[in-house]
Amino acid sequence: MKILHRIMAASPREQIIFVGLFLGVIISALSAEFAGQTTSDGIIAACALTAGGTWAWRVRNTAAATRRPWVLFGAGYVCWGIAEMIWFGYDVFAGGSPPQPSVADPVYVLGYVLITTGVIRLVLSRGTSGARTSALDALALTIAMGTILVQLELVAPGTLSGGWSAANALAVIYAVLDVPLLGGIAWLLISPGRRGTPLVLIVGAFGAMYAADVAYALGVGYYAADVAMSNFAYPMAYLLAAAAALHPATTRLDEPTPGELNEDHATRLVFLALALALPAFLDLFAPVLGLPPLGSVAAIVTILVSVVIVMRMARLLRENNRAQSRARAARQSLQQQATRDHLTGLYNRGWATEHLQSLLDGKAGEGQFAVLYIDLDGFKLVNDDLGHDAGDDLLRLVADRLGRSVRSGDRVVRLGGDEFVIVCPPQISSSDAERLAARVVTLLSERFQLGGYEVNVTASVGVLTASAHTEVGPADLLRDADVALYRAKEVRSTWRVFNAGMRAKSENRLEILGHLRSVIRSGRLRVVYQPIVNLTTGRVEGLEALARLTMPDGREIPPPVFVGIAESTGAALTLDAAVLTRALADLRWLDERCPAPLCIAVNLSASEVTHPGLVRIIRRLLDEAGIDPARLTLEVTETAVVKDLEAARAQLQELRELGVRIDIDDFGTGYSSMAYLHSLPISGIKIDRSFVQGVFMDANQALITEGMIRMGNALGLRVIGEGIEEAAQWERMRELGCDAAQGYFFGRPMARESVVASLTPEGGLASAKRSGFASVEAPDDPIDAVMPSVDIPLVVAQITERGDHASRLDHELEEMPLDRLIGPPAVLHDPLVTDVDNPATPPHDLDGMG
Numbered sequence: 001m002k003i004l005h006r007i008m009a010a011s012p013r014e015q016i017i018f019v020g021l022f023l024g025v026i027i028s029a030l031s032a033e034f035a036g037q038t039t040s041d042g043i044i045a046a047c048a049l050t051a052g053g054t055w056a057w058r059v060r061n062t063a064a065a066t067r068r069p070w071v072l073f074g075a076g077y078v079c080w081g082i083a084e085m086i087w088f089g090y091d092v093f094a095g096g097s098p099p100q101p102s103v104a105d106p107v108y109v110l111g112y113v114l115i116t117t118g119v120i121r122l123v124l125s126r127g128t129s130g131a132r133t134s135a136l137d138a139l140a141l142t143i144a145m146g147t148i149l150v151q152l153e154l155v156a157p158g159t160l161s162g163g164w165s166a167a168n169a170l171a172v173i174y175a176v177l178d179v180p181l182l183g184g185i186a187w188l189l190i191s192p193g194r195r196g197t198p199l200v201l202i203v204g205a206f207g208a209m210y211a212a213d214v215a216y217a218l219g220v221g222y223y224a225a226d227v228a229m230s231n232f233a234y235p236m237a238y239l240l241a242a243a244a245a246l247h248p249a250t251t252r253l254d255e256p257t258p259g260e261l262n263e264d265h266a267t268r269l270v271f272l273a274l275a276l277a278l279p280a281f282l283d284l285f286a287p288v289l290g291l292p293p294l295g296s297v298a299a300i301v302t303i304l305v306s307v308v309i310v311m312r313m314a315r316l317l318r319e320n321n322r323a324q325s326r327a328r329a330a331r332q333s334l335q336q337q338a339t340r341d342h343l344t345g346l347y348n349r350g351w352a353t354e355h356l357q358s359l360l361d362g363k364a365g366e367g368q369f370a371v372l373y374i375d376l377d378g379f380k381l382v383n384d385d386l387g388h389d390a391g392d393d394l395l396r397l398v399a400d401r402l403g404r405s406v407r408s409g410d411r412v413v414r415l416g417g418d419e420f421v422i423v424c425p426p427q428i429s430s431s432d433a434e435r436l437a438a439r440v441v442t443l444l445s446e447r448f449q450l451g452g453y454e455v456n457v458t459a460s461v462g463v464l465t466a467s468a469h470t471e472v473g474p475a476d477l478l479r480d481a482d483v484a485l486y487r488a489k490e491v492r493s494t495w496r497v498f499n500a501g502m503r504a505k506s507e508n509r510l511e512i513l514g515h516l517r518s519v520i521r522s523g524r525l526r527v528v529y530q531p532i533v534n535l536t537t538g539r540v541e542g543l544e545a546l547a548r549l550t551m552p553d554g555r556e557i558p559p560p561v562f563v564g565i566a567e568s569t570g571a572a573l574t575l576d577a578a579v580l581t582r583a584l585a586d587l588r589w590l591d592e593r594c595p596a597p598l599c600i601a602v603n604l605s606a607s608e609v610t611h612p613g614l615v616r617i618i619r620r621l622l623d624e625a626g627i628d629p630a631r632l633t634l635e636v637t638e639t640a641v642v643k644d645l646e647a648a649r650a651q652l653q654e655l656r657e658l659g660v661r662i663d664i665d666d667f668g669t670g671y672s673s674m675a676y677l678h679s680l681p682i683s684g685i686k687i688d689r690s691f692v693q694g695v696f697m698d699a700n701q702a703l704i705t706e707g708m709i710r711m712g713n714a715l716g717l718r719v720i721g722e723g724i725e726e727a728a729q730w731e732r733m734r735e736l737g738c739d740a741a742q743g744y745f746f747g748r749p750m751a752r753e754s755v756v757a758s759l760t761p762e763g764g765l766a767s768a769k770r771s772g773f774a775s776v777e778a779p780d781d782p783i784d785a786v787m788p789s790v791d792i793p794l795v796v797a798q799i800t801e802r803g804d805h806a807s808r809l810d811h812e813l814e815e816m817p818l819d820r821l822i823g824p825p826a827v828l829h830d831p832l833v834t835d836v837d838n839p840a841t842p843p844h845d846l847d848g849m850g
Contacts, residue, residue, distance in 0.1 A: 038091040040231040045084035047238035051205075052078035054245035062251050069125060070251070072118030077241055079111035084234075112177040119184030119206070122253065123191045134191040136312040140305045142183035144275040178213050181206060198253055201244035208237035275305045341414040343392055344399035352413040352421055356474035359426070359466075366468050367426035370433035373462040373481035374402070374440060377492045379418040382455055390450050394457070397448050405443045406436070421478070430465050430497070437461040437495035445493060458493035460485055465497075509565060515551055516562050520578045526550065527582040528749035531758070531765065532601065532720065532742045535734040539763040542599035542633070544742060545583035546749050547575070563605065572605035577617055579603075584625035584632075586752045593756045596763045601633040603665065606640035610647040615654045622658075629659030633683070637665050641680065649680055656681040663720070668708055677715060685712045689723025689743070695732050709736045 055074035059067055086104035098104060123134075185206045188199070212233030244250055279298035339351040347355075356371070358364045376398065383391040395418065402412045406422055413421040422440070424433060444459040462485030466477060484498035519525045529543035549557040566575040580602050587600045608614060622629050634655065641648045641664070652662050664677070667685040677685070687708055694701035712719040721733045724743030733741055746765055747758060758766050 037231075038088075041084070041088045041091045044231070044234045044238070045081070045088040047235040047242070048077065048081035048084040050081075051238040051241040051245070052081035054242040058245040058250065067251075069118045069122040070245075072114050072121060073241075073245075076111045076113075076115035076118060077238070079107050079114060080238075083107040083111065109173060109177065112181060115206075116177075116180045116184050119181075119188055123184075123187050135187055136308055136315065137190050138183050138187035140275040140308040140312070141186045142179060143304045143308065144278045144301050174213065178210055182210055185210070196249055196253075198244050198247045198250040201240050201247060202250075202253075205237050205240035205244060208233050208240060212237055276302065276309070279305075344396055344414050346399050346403075346420075347411055347413040349413070349415050352415070352423065352478075353474045355411065355423060356477055359423070360468060360470060360472070360474070360477075362468035365426040368428060368430075368465050368467050369426045370422075370424040370428050370430075370436075371464045371466070371477050371481045372422040372424070372433065372437055372440065372495075373464070373478065373485040374420040374422065374444075375460050375485055375489065376418040376444070377458040377460055377489070379457055382450075382457065386450060386453065386455075390453075390455075393450055394448060394455060397450075398444060398457075401443050402440065405439050410436075415478075421481070426468065428465075433463050433465055434495065434497065437463050441493060441495060460488035460492055461495035462486070462488055463495055463497045512549070512551070512557055512562055513565055513569070516549060516565065516575070519549070520574060523578075523581075525578045525582055527579055527586065528751055529583075529586070529600075529755055530742050530749045531746050531755070532599075532740050533746050533765065534740050535730065535738055538765075539596075540598065540746075540759060540765060541740060542601055543587075543755065544601040544603075544635070544749075545579055545586075546603075547579045548749075567605055567607045570607075573608045573611055573614070573617070576602070576605050576608060577621065580618065580621055581625075584621060584627050587627060587631070588625055590752055590755060594759055594763075595761050597631065599631045599633060599661075601635055601663065603635045604640075606637055606643075609636050609640045610644050610651050614651060615658065618655065618660065619658060630661070633661040633663050635663045635665040635686065638667065638669070653681045656683075663718075666722075668704070677711075677717070682717065684718030684720060684739075686720045686722050687738070692721045692723045692729060692733060692741075692743075693725070695729065695736075706736050709733075709738050713737050 052074065055070065055077045059070050059074045062070055083104040086102070086107065087098060090098035090102070090104075185203055188206075189203055215233055279301040339347060341348045355364070359369050379391065379394070382394055395414070398418075398420070399412065399414065402420060402422065406412060407424070409425040411423045413423065415421055422436070424436065440461055441459055444457065448455045448457070462481045462483065464477060464481040464484060466472070480498045480503060483502045484496045487496040487502060488494050526548045527545050528548055529545055531540045532542040532544060533539070534541045547559060547563070549559075549562045551557060563572070563575065566572045583600050583602055587598065591597055604614075618632075618634075622632065636648075636652075641652075655662060661683040662681065663684040663686055664680075664682055665686050666688045668688045668691050685708070687705060691701060691705040691708065695705050696702070709719050718739050719737070721729075721738045721741040722743060724730050724733065724741045724745045726745060729743075730741060730745060747754075750758070760766055
């Protein structure tokens with residue numbers, strides 16, 4: 001039933017093969033039993049020609065690169081078909097069997113050679129892994145059965161007792177040819193590779209051919225066996241071969257396969273046990289089976305098989321040793337990969353963590369040890385200018401120099417990027433650690449040769465000393481060393497030693513970061529607005545949106561501080577989006593309460609001018625707010641634009657096409673070049689407060705200010721003056737042709753309610769300077785109370801393709817390692833900025849900082 005179900009589930013082609021094979025077997029059986037020898041020989045010849053034709057068809061329909069075994073099979077079966085036709089011709093035309101030997105015999109012999117070679121080729125093409133071991137297994141069985149069958153076919157019947165006649169020699173040849181055919185069958189059965197119906201058909205064909213040869217030999221010898229058995233077995237062998245040739249899966253039998261996955265060890269053990277037991281079994285039960293006793297042949301065969309089995313065991317032992325060697329090498333390689341940096345060959349972060357922990361536990365010795373945290377200054381320029389391959393080469397050179405600069409017990413680690421660490425073992429003094437840091441700085445300041453270029457980079461080093469059994473972890477050590485490193489990077493090409501005060505400042509910045517993250521996530525970022533006044537009409541034409549951050553304890557954090565943290569962590573785009581979202585929401589709120597529509601100006605962080613997701617974020621937020629893009633002005637600094645002029649030009653052009661206005665902020669403090677102003681798609685310039693406040697203090701500065709205003713007017717740009725604090729400054733800037741201005745004279749940054757209160761029905765200011773319109777607190781309503789569909793961190797994450805639907809956190813803030821947040825931004829040393837660590841420092845006019 002199982003076979004019937006398999007036939008019913010087969011493809012139409014397979015069903016035809018099965019039916020044809022079944023009919024051929026029935027016809028062969030009937031002819032062998034009831035027909036004469038001539039008819040049986042004719043059927044055998046027809047079946048042989050069928051096998052030869054089907055294999056010729058198989059060769060023709062197989063790719064040339066993979067058909068070598070099938071060519072040998074086809075040629076062999078064609079030879080057998082020709083030989084069978086010759087034999088049948090003797091029956092028809094000569095009235096009997098051909099003489100011994102005959103013309104058919106060389107063709108038969110050639111067929112045996114070709115097909116046996118084809119079997120060997122098929123086994124080898126299925127994959128060499130395991131093929132040699134399986135060959136030994138097959139050899140053991142072949143020796144056992146082959147020797148016994150030669151004994152039965154030749155020795156026992158006395159075939160050779162009459163001398164070496166041509167007929168006897170031919171009998172020996174056929175007996176000898178049967179042995180490798182038997183070995184090929186055994187090898188094909190136990191060799192690793194694909195299994196399936198085609199393999200069964202091929203093995204069955206060879207087995208039937210061997211059985212037919214044995215039956216024929218026994219029939220013409222002294223056993224008087226029934227010749228009808230061979231008349232049935234020969235057609236069966238040819239029909240099975242034809243079925244194998246026609247089967248669609250046959251061509252996949254020679255596909256290489258991993259031997260380790262396909263070796264059938266149980267089958268091999270059965271073959272070996274059979275090879276050992278068969279000689280003794282046949283010798284013991286020969287009288288019962290009616291066979292001649294084997295005598296000494298059984299002992300000889302057993303010895304030969306045992307030798308082969310010993311060879312097989314020796315080979316398996318060697319293979320096992322090799323496998324163990326490969327496993328050890330693989331473990332060593334994995335261990336090296338786990339502890340070594342793939343680029344430089346230095347130790348990696350994982351190894352450093354374990355080693356630092358052993359130092360803290362005292363396992364590597366007692367006493368003080370040191371950690372030197374190294375960062376390259378200017379590495380990014382090498383990557384940008386010469387490419388990442390050159391950057392990799394530079395890192396290898398740096399690793400080599402560091403390896404030559406340390407002591408014998410020191411260990412150099414690459415943490416990642418251009419960051420390295422040197423771990424010095426216990427018993428190092430603080431002065432020795434500083435001397436090593438100085439040597440590193442000096443050594444890395446020497447020029448590097450990269451592909452014909454001389455490259456100059458420097459290094460900053462943070463030095464940390466610690467002792468065993470200190471209640472900290474490896475991450476704490478690296479963090480503190482990194483804090484010292486960032487103090488060194490303020491100056492560059494130097495080193496700094498960590499102290500507890502540095503950690504306090506770092507913790508303060510982490511506190512600021514956490515609160516900034518919280519207000520952005522909750523939509524409660526506070527934004528105030530400073531009026532921008534038209535100097536000709538006196539009307540308020542716009543507002544500049546400025547972010548403010550107040551800590552829970554009441555401390556006001558200056559914009560340069562929290563903006564610097566956002567930029568240093570890569571979170572500036574999210575902060576900008578939060579400010580813009582609040583500003584657009586408040587602008588819509590003001591539209592319902594102000595006498596005339598106002599425009600809004602928002603500062604764009606320098607690090608985000610060329611961000612690929614910027615335009616999409618701004619478009620999305622404008623659509624959500626329902627604000628005309630022409631009412632939005634984005635302010636960018638000269639430095640941010642010139643840093644990557646081509647990329648900035650393309651980005652700003654997209655924004656202008658969207659309808660957004662672009663102003664150059666703090667104009668005059670950067671390049672102030674008419675060439676790039678003319679080429680950029682900008683709509684205005686904002687002259688920095690230092691020039692505005694100097695129009696009455698310095699004649700040269702007044703001339704420069706006048707020149708910038710005239711240059712802007714000549715280019716058709718709207719000119720805005722920042723930092724107007726006195727009426728005289730207002731009058732002078734208006735006389736010089738300035739279009740608009742902002743500053744404390746018109747009003748300090750104020751909440752949206754104060755903006756409404758400060759405006760007259762005509763759109764002017766109710767009382768400039770005299771009242772000051774002190775800023776009131778922004779309302780405590782989250783942004784979703786005004787724009788409920790906006791989730792700022794999620795919008796940024798989706799548009800920049802770095803987030804998923806499950807994350808509503810600020811990805812840029814969340815994903816940044818904390819040890820990168822503790823370094824102070826350089827802007828903290830600006831004398832105009834309130835020191836976050838010293839709130840008593842008097843505040844200054846910070847309008848324009850957001």
